[in-house]
Amino acid sequence: MTDLEALLDQVPALAGNPRTIEDLSGGLTNRNLKVTTPDGVFVARLNLSDSALLDIDREAEAFNTRAAEASGVGAPYVDFRPDLGLLVIGFIEGRTFTDVDLRTAGALDRVAIALRTLHSGPRFQNDFDMFVRQSTYLRTCVDRGFKIPDGYEDFSRDFARIQGALSVNPVESVPCNNDLLAGNIVDDGSKLWLIDYEYSGNNDPYFELGNCWTECGLDDDHLAELVTAYVGRESPALLARTRLRAVTSRYGWSLWGFIQAETRDDDFDFYGWGQERFDKAVADFRSPEFATWLEAAAS
Incomplete structure (x- = not known):
């Protein structure tokens, strides 16, 4: 002290x-x-x-x-x-959100408003691209001999397929938080504040939505609600884009956990944190809906 x-x-x-x-x-x-x-x-x-x-x-x-x-x-x-x-x-001054709060009526509408406000604000100094970051994190793990799950790299082709599908209809990057956990949302009673810009950068806005959705443990109906509230209308193509961005979030951020597991000396189970996200990404890659998401996002 x-x-x-x-x-x-x-x-x-x-x-x-x-x-x-x-x-x-x-x-x-x-x-x-x-x-x-x-x-x-x-x-x-x-x-x-x-x-x-x-x-x-x-x-x-x-x-x-x-x-x-x-x-x-x-x-x-x-x-x-x-x-x-x-x-x-x-x-x-306010109440920090929890995952449960995001499931309450009207909460995702408020989140969408806050995101649109951030995304329409001044551009950030740097860019954020999970395809680049995942490659950097993977190289760090391989070069330093950090433990990653067996078979992690077996899904590199599927990861590249997502990149290809998203590139068909590129969207303009906007300033994004890129780490919008429930704990980074504060409700002061009248508006929502978004905090913690450690991983921020100009990015595809649908990564922001997909990352928030997966990190907060929301279901498919919540994803559709969030995308519709953000876009202002239903859009199957943008819904699929967001779902694929959630896959990239899971696959890429899992490596963050594996790096932390090798470099931090505390009681938090970073490896388990990373494994949970990798397991979800594997389920996505193997899902019978994966090809449908790719097709819809590229349509």
Whole structure:
């Protein structure tokens, strides 16, 4: 705590006294602190993981945090200290969503509104492409001898088939969070805020929808509801595109878990986290509907 107090003293916004510090739940690559001073209430995000191995660009994260604030759905940007491994944002008073909250009536409509707001806001500094990131993560695992499931690379051709199908009808990239777990959605009672731009970048908006859907454990009806609310109409082609993007999310992010399992020394089961996503991706690749999704997305 003495070291932590000394670190916070180096940041003007956090240096006020009296000061209280509380750990916030959530966050697998950061330690998140709620810091209350006479000048306000802030969140200090301290890096815990190897940013280079996980392909995290901290400069882009800070830039994109400011852009998200300007869009109207991101928390206020306060300070960025790369020398301290620290990003400071304003604390949003509200209730953090859970997966269950997304299943309540009207919740996905509100999420769609927040996403459209973010996606129509200022562009981010960098781009995000899961096909590129998956390749980078896989090379890291292979080159370093990290443990991945037997047969992981057996699905590389199917992964490439998705890329080919999506390229038939390309969509313009937009600023995306790319890690929209329920815990990154905060309800202040009147609007939803989207937080945590660690993996943000300009991307296919339907990756955003598909990733949110799979990470929050929603069902097929919820996916159709979310896509319809976002698009404003039913669209079989965009629904299929979103479903395929969910597959890329599962297959690509699974490697994130395997890298963390080899490089982090804590009690969280990162390998199990990755295995769960890989198993879901395998079920998708082997699904009799897989070819239908490819055809519909390319139509």
